Amino acid sequence: MTQAPHSPRVSRKWLIRAAGSGLLLAVLFWLLPWDAIKAGFQATPLWVFAAVLAIFVLAHLGAALKWRMLLGPDMPIGTTFRAHFAGLAANLCLPGAVGGDAVRAAMAQAQLRDGPRVVAVAMIDRVIDMVALLMLSALGLLLARGHETGLAIILQTLVVLALVIAGFLALPRLLPMIWRVIPALPRRGFGERLADSFRLLAARPALLVSVFLASSVVQIVLVSIAWWLAVAAGAGVAFWPWLFAWPLAKLAAVLPVSLNGLGLREATLAGFLLPFGAHAPAVVAAGLMWQAVLFAAGALGAMILVSTGQGLSFGRKEDIVSSE
Template sequence: MTASPSPASARRRWIIRAAGSAVLLGVLFWLLPVDEVMAALKAIPLTVFLLVLALFLAAHAGAALKWWLLLGRGMPPMLAIRAHYAGLAANLCLPGAVGGDAVRAGLAQAAMKDGARVVAGATADRLIDMIALLTIACLGLVLSWNTGASGGLVIQAAVILAAVLAGMLALPRLLPLPWRIAPSLPGRAFVDRLVASFAALGRDPATLIIAFMSSIAIQLLLVGLAWGLAVAAGADIAPGYWIFAWPLAKIIAVLPVSLNGLGLREATLAALLDPFGADPSVIVAAGLMWQAVLFAAGGLGALVLALSGGAREQKARAGEKG
């Protein structure tokens, strides 16, 4: 497995992404009426926010169990849930979803001692989520089908979906290619184990189907929660348009140019929904409230990890290895 980046390097990347979020938010508040954004934020009742947060946490418990299935049930399910919430906590201070994935993978590796299976499971988990999001975006376009432009977007989304599927199927075959060309390259043993782990997943289509259907259900719940916040903020947008735009904004927000998608997700969502008549100020306000949900969930994830003794177990395992 690759070495962890130095603290200085990680801090530098965090600062760059934080600066990216600051610039994006600055542009948004320069282009949009700040008073309208603030009014939309204040329009969201606290009870709505708390309900969305509770359901968000429940959805991520389901996401943790989906990841646990893809890991071959190689650790107790409650440990998988705790590791997943630790990943949510990491997203408070690490750049994007990749930071959270690294933290939960570290906890999984400490429990399973099988780096190849952890990497294969995490990769499959992310690919399945991406395919589910693209599928939901296609569903949104079908639900809101009323123009020729919608039909073209469906075709484009379907092409992207097919390309992701093809890449997922081809990945196990492509991984060993560098070592076939140059057998002396280091890391061959790990890649062989990784390919074997992918192959084991491929021989278990039932697990893959369950994971995909679970991802569809979880992502639809998250889409619905985000739409509920937007409606509470005063957005007048049909569900089909939101189901189309929100998954695409979530995919784009993974790009490593902002802090956990802050600023990028809101800008993308407002741009995607503007042609459908949505008020950008309200959409940005709803997006910022969604970010508040993400950060609140991350804080609760850190609390869960601390109260469950996760930090002590990590130190104990490190001591055993020393």
């Protein structure tokens, strides 16, 4: 792997998203009294923040092992952890969680030399996480409201899940058709191997179900410790509404309008929780403390890479796409 050169395009994206986060935070601080937000910080004991950070790191060790379940046993556990935390570290300087996924995939490719498998696993892993978040959010709404609204959301989520599964099963057939329709399109060999990788994963439903269950456990842990921060900050919100709102805010944070969700996550979370009587300034304070947890975990990932002598390096896109 080679060090990623300074890219004006990446810098421009970073600046645009940083400006988006700055604007969102400015609006939040204008709408909500700063003293109330600061009180949320002050009300949270330092040991609670430290415990949340420790559990967050442990949860991501579990997330790394979940990713390795899809990659297979030829991915060493030590490399798995380094790659996963390299992705967390990359989120400190790259725009969006997808940047971290790219770094993680590049390190996996350097070990496995199988670009199609790495790409297929990255896509499936991300989709499974999103479906798990939607299911948890629907469950939270059902338990928070306890009436037909929650049931309707559950049914809609199941429909989405069915469509995702159908699309996943259809991918091995659909991908090769692209080159039949457009024979001059490059990377046909990669596309065919990518279809084969999806086919191999689709042939292992027990593995996919296990990964989904593992993802659900990891997400429940993350939701719970984020709620712990909110309770400590004085948000005054019960767990079930939080279970409904937090996954949606996390999904919204992926939108390319802010720097790793900074500002957008807090605004979305406060908006979803207001109907449940949550104290908005404390919710924002908890969200900002969560951002601090993310940055601290990313810094830890960078230290792990430095201590193992690897540094934060990036594989070239060509190394993944051309591995045939």
